[in-house]
Amino acid sequence: MSGPIGARAALAAFVAPLAPIPPLPPVPPISPVIGLPSPALCAHEESLERNAPAVLEAFEPWTRGAASSVAEVLVGARQVALATVVAAEGLLVSKASELGDEGCVCRFADGRLLAARIVARDPNFDVALLRVEASDLRPAPWSALAVTPGRLVVSAGPGGAPRALGIVGVAPARVTGGRARLGVVLAFDVQGAVVAQVRPGTPAALAGLCAGDRLVSIDGAEVSSRGEAVRRIHAREGGETLDLVVERGGRTLSLAPVLAARAPAPARSSWMEGEQSELRAGFPSVLQHDTVLDPRDCGGPLLGPGGAAVGLNIARAGRVTTYAIPAAEVVALVERLRERAEPAEDG
Numbered sequence: 001m002s003g004p005i006g007a008r009a010a011l012a013a014f015v016a017p018l019a020p021i022p023p024l025p026p027v028p029p030i031s032p033v034i035g036l037p038s039p040a041l042c043a044h045e046e047s048l049e050r051n052a053p054a055v056l057e058a059f060e061p062w063t064r065g066a067a068s069s070v071a072e073v074l075v076g077a078r079q080v081a082l083a084t085v086v087a088a089e090g091l092l093v094s095k096a097s098e099l100g101d102e103g104c105v106c107r108f109a110d111g112r113l114l115a116a117r118i119v120a121r122d123p124n125f126d127v128a129l130l131r132v133e134a135s136d137l138r139p140a141p142w143s144a145l146a147v148t149p150g151r152l153v154v155s156a157g158p159g160g161a162p163r164a165l166g167i168v169g170v171a172p173a174r175v176t177g178g179r180a181r182l183g184v185v186l187a188f189d190v191q192g193a194v195v196a197q198v199r200p201g202t203p204a205a206l207a208g209l210c211a212g213d214r215l216v217s218i219d220g221a222e223v224s225s226r227g228e229a230v231r232r233i234h235a236r237e238g239g240e241t242l243d244l245v246v247e248r249g250g251r252t253l254s255l256a257p258v259l260a261a262r263a264p265a266p267a268r269s270s271w272m273e274g275e276q277s278e279l280r281a282g283f284p285s286v287l288q289h290d291t292v293l294d295p296r297d298c299g300g301p302l303l304g305p306g307g308a309a310v311g312l313n314i315a316r317a318g319r320v321t322t323y324a325i326p327a328a329e330v331v332a333l334v335e336r337l338r339e340r341a342e343p344a345e346d347g
Helices: 003-015 039-046 053-057 060-066 203-207 226-234 327-339
Strands: 070-075 078-087 091-095 104-108 113-122 127-132 152-156 162-175 179-181 184-186 195-198 214-218 244-248 251-255 260-262 283-289 301-303 309-318 321-326
Touching: 053 162, 060 152, 060 162, 060 301, 078 309, 078 327, 091 309, 091 327, 104 127, 113 327, 127 327, 152 309, 162 321, 179 226, 184 226, 195 203, 214 226, 283 309, 309 327, 321 327
Parallel strands: none
Antiparallel strands: 070 078, 070 104, 078 091, 091 127, 104 113, 113 127, 152 162, 152 301, 162 283, 179 260, 184 195, 214 244, 244 251, 283 321, 301 309, 309 321
16 A cells, blocks of 8 residues: 555554553642642652662662671670771770770670770871770771772671661861870879870870879970969870970980870860861861761771771761761771780680
8 A cells, every 4th residue: 555545544554553651640739838848758858868878779789799898886785886806816996085985895796795895096197996806807908099089988787787888078188177186194293284185095095104204395495383384285286296295203305196086175075067077177088978977886997889988987077077087098007006906815
């Protein structure tokens, strides 16, 4: 058949078998209160939030390999941080300032509760090396690749469940802020500046400062009173090295503590900024990402594609700011901590 009539018949024969286009799904209705969406629409929007369960579930392949490399750190019955396994023979790293000196317990994904002992600290990165009685732990794999701004990252918890999703915003850099912290208590009732107490794990303790030491000079300037010593220390920033001369038992000693820093206000929790880490500044090198991370999840690994750890979450610093120590820094830091770690206790 040819001609216009034949063409129309052929077109009709082609179109007739096609199924009709299905109607579009209905849009959730608007609430009777003008301008307010209905509960159905709210639920639909919540499912599209960054940390919605359905979104995080898509990143489970990234975190699955870290399931047995992360533990919750408990003080009493309360989680205060996460810890990341760095050696099969019972070594983990965590956020030091949250652990205190009372002792803690690590709770692993397999249900084990193991008493943990702090065997070394680095006050500049606020990292503690923990030891538990185990020889079968699985260390987290650390990435050798540099992380660039714009990279998707996910924070992992025990069991392999993603805790939160974020994007790297700033390449590794030093974070200053807050008054410098030496880690001593100076006596009130004596002339001059005399150390009454040295807090464990602080720059003072690591540098060898002892109770009873009298501060003779700071950065070459003579110290004549407790107040003067405090002012000179607080005028410095975390990460800087203090030139300190002390008198001990009739001898004069020169020490060089590397100062840590404690961030000032705002308060730890505010309705504008959300809950933050108490110690959130003064780090020598951290990368910044925008993960909305619970401060109690600091100490856990920050993972990239493939499941390798690109960093160690160390502080929640603001509404859109979380800091992580880059993987290369973590590897070097662990080596230093292991060199000065207290030996394992006998049997």
